[in-house]
Amino acid sequence: MSKTPLLDLQAQYRQLQEEIKEAITGVLESGRYILGPEVAALEEEIALYSGTRYGVGVGNGTDALLLVLNAWGIGPGDEVITTPFTFFATAEVISRLGARPVFVDVDPETGNLDVSQLKEKVTERTKAVIPVHIFGQPADLDEVTRFAEKHGLWVLEDAAQAIGAEYKGKRIGSFGDAATYSFFPTKNLGGYGDGGMVVTDDEELVAKLKSLRVHGRSPNSKYHNDVIGYNSRLDELQAAALRVKLRYLDQWNQARRERAHRYDRLLRDLPVETPVVAADRTSIYHLYIIRTDQRDALMEHLKSQGIGTAAYYPVPLHLQKVYRELGYREGDLPVAEKLCRQSMALPLYPELDEEKQERVADAVKAFFHA
Ligand SMILES: *Cc1c(COP(=O)(O)O)cnc(C)c1O
Secondary structure (H helix, E strand, O other), rough: OOEOOOHHHHHHHHHHHHHHHHHHHHHHHHHOOEHHHHHHHHHHHHHHHHOOOEEEEEEOOHHHHHHHHHHHHOOOOOEEEEOOOOOOHHHHOOOOOOOOEEEEEOOOOOOEOOHHHHHHHHOEEEEEEEEEEEOOOOOHHHHHHHHHHHOOOOOEOOOOOOOOOEEEEEOOOOOEEEEEEOOOOOOOOOOOOEEEEEEOOOOOHHHHHHHOOOOOOOOOEEEOOOOOOOOOEEHHHHHHHHHHHHHHHHHHHHHHHHHHHHHHHHHHOOOOOOOOOOOOOOOOOOOOEOOOOHHHHHHHHHHOOOOOOOOOOOOOOOHEEEEEEHHHOOOOOHHHHHHHHHHHEEEOOOOOOOHHHHHHHHHHHEEEEE
16 A cells, blocks of 8 residues: 655655755855854845845744744733644743733634734733744734734734745735744755744844844854843754755745645545635645544544544644643633644645545545445
8 A cells, every 4th residue: 555644855855855965065065054154145035035124044933933022022921912723832932931822713714813803812911913824824914913003012923834825915924023934844945954034124123133043142242142042043054955945945835736726626525624715815735734523533544544644733722731821711712622623634745646635535535435
């Protein structure tokens, strides 16, 4: 039985092998391994790609969020509003700084933050909103930024899953006060290890981030420290590889979209909900998520057929054990809770072939017709 994994990172590497090896060798021979010319070049290229003036490379996508919130001075006594239907890191960074995550429920179709509910959650302690472009589809950016402006809040786009996705004809990344990317290997632009980046137009923020990522160091001297910082840098090897990959990103995102649309057609008459993308945006389908009340049984069935799947996300953040102290109860954010019971990812990557997709669809069909 041929297997169909959820993701196949080696397939992409095989295509790029020569270019990647050349880029890596260049770094190895250069003797510059941390914050050198490759990182600087990637920062410029990603900023250009995102329609922002600046990029700041950091150790991973989590630190990208953390350093921005820290640079904005968010800490104990502050509240930051975000979605419970995301990867844990989005809320973790708020808590890490001693601030309080405040969760709003999500839109039942897109799974993105439900902007109409922001009003009820904002207090005089609220400092920022973090919309997450979940599974590769942009959040309602105009509505979020309008709301934030009215209430004097920062907007941080968590774009870890959405580099290259478009909102009203423009790539995400420049709508908020800052946006963050992750280059974790499974992300659409993934490195061969950890990596992350912040993009922004804000020069003052950039100066703070560049200090924070090197221990809060003073801009003029290695051994003078202005604030307590971090050791969180993108390294030259990752940057060199990512610069090669960035050239293929749009092509890969397009290939994902085509495969997603093929699944849409193949699954059309089955009792599963396929992804809904709002008319004024594009998704880069970081994940292809379907929904069914029989999620766990369907996953079990597909697994028995050698097909990789995963539940995204099994637990909404407001019901995570660590967040019991925040006082949320089951039923408080019913849409996110329902999505967490129903959602699962099917195999999707740019190199996935038609035959494999048909096999996946046939296996889903067999499950429902059994
Ligand atoms: C992956 C991810 C992160 C964290 O990125 P890392 O590079 O793994 O630290 C943050 N937010 C979201 C939505 C993610 O998917």
